[in-house]
Amino acid sequence: MEWAWVTVGRRAIVLTVAGIVTSAGFAAARESDIRIVYGPPSDAAQQAMQRRLQDRKALEDIRDRLGDIRLPRVLTIKIADCHGEVDASYESADATVTICYEYLDYLQELARDLPPAALREGLTPESYLTGPFLEVVLHELAHALFDLKKIPILGREEDAADQVAAFTLLRLGSEQARRAIAAIAIMYASEAKAEAPTASDFANEHSLPAQRFYNLLCISYGADRKTFGDLVEKGYLPSDRAEQCVAEYQQVAYAFQQLIAPHLKGRRPTAAPQQR
Template sequence: MSVWRAGAFVFATLLPLKAAAAGQGGGVAPDRIQIVYEVPTTEAYRALHDTLRQERVLERVGAIVGLARLPARLTYRLKECAGETNAWYAPESRSITLCYELVDSLHKAAPKTRSPAGVTRREALVGPVSQILMHESGHALFHLLDVPILGREEDAADQVAAFALLQLGQQEARTIVNGSAYYFATNGKDEPVDQAAFADSHGLSWQRFYNLACLAYGSDKKAFGYIVARGYLPKERAQGCGEEYGQVAFAFETLIGPHLRVKPGRGDRLRHAFRSAARGR
């Protein structure tokens, strides 16, 4: 499949509804979210640039983050990174960068149709892009809102990403969880488990896999019951996942909730706010 066709397939289905630009709904401040799609120099990425921009991939995540009262402008930037397969938040420029190289690598790693575990190509592409952008958005929120962190920041960013994305509706949440789990599991197969890996600020890919699976199951044991039933999450860990999800929800509502432009309570109102922002309504 060509880069253009892959890009069109992935991002036309990233969310089921067209999203409005950041600032056009859900209480988002238009002057606090800036979107930049840099034109790549590599010809193979040109069509990918056009598709990503047309489908407003960055705007969708920016709309969710824009629900917070940000004290300064936050920039989401898609750019070519001189061969670096990466994404990051830069505090000095208050910007989140997603590299074309990373998106292209997700396309290459995705199954042609469906993985042996049943993960579809769409899930394997949509899930990681959503998780990566929200993970970096977590770093941005910690910095811009002076959110206190107890533990590793990378783990906390994963938790913010998981919590936010699990609010987007059952079908979308399952797509993101399945695809992100595939991404972590694929990375984990070739990941060296040595002293340097344990010293890294990031958790091991398999740890991130199980943490995400636990939060998903804890958020809705019926919708994500297959995670335990199929043996993807040990039953011993699953027993405490409701409590783990509750801890993350409480931390989010306590530390980030006061900064939101809307004042949703726990449960349906919070989910509605996130879904409306992502869909531009």
């Protein structure tokens, strides 16, 4: 399939991003706070992708939903040629979130050949692509928020960014949340099966794909046992871990309300949402 800002129902993926960040308490941005860049492509495939992104005003739509945080410096969000590196990152030195053309191409490759688990979940190539894309955008924006608003983090920052991204995705309606979480979990599972971890993988600042898989399932199950209850029934989430997941979700929700919500315009810290 081509990268054409695939739809979820009738809404473009960028509008889904917009809806998610709005549900987390973000509102329209001042252009002076967030700068967008469509970096120069290196080949014909990237050129075509750049044109589609610009025609859809993809980054503009994201920027326009991120502004109820008044930032101490300009945040740049850009799509860039990363010279063959499949990556997405946040750089504190220049306050820049970078999504590589190569990463977008990697997501397209995932969606071209759906694994059996995705088919069992009823995912289409479009919905399978949507979940990982939303997760990487929200993950890198979490890094930017931690840095620019000096939000304290206890534990590894990569895990905290995963939690913020998952918590925000779970604020979608149950149907959309289920599709997005399923797609991300299947991606982690596929990566975990691709090759056995080496010693250097254990030293990485990111948790291993298998760990990210179980952490994501746990916070999802803890948030909504009605929507995600079958994760335990089908054996995806071990029952002994599942016993702790409501408390794990409540911990993430409380941290979000105490540490992040105060920086969102018109929001005040509240008690953690009730588990469903």
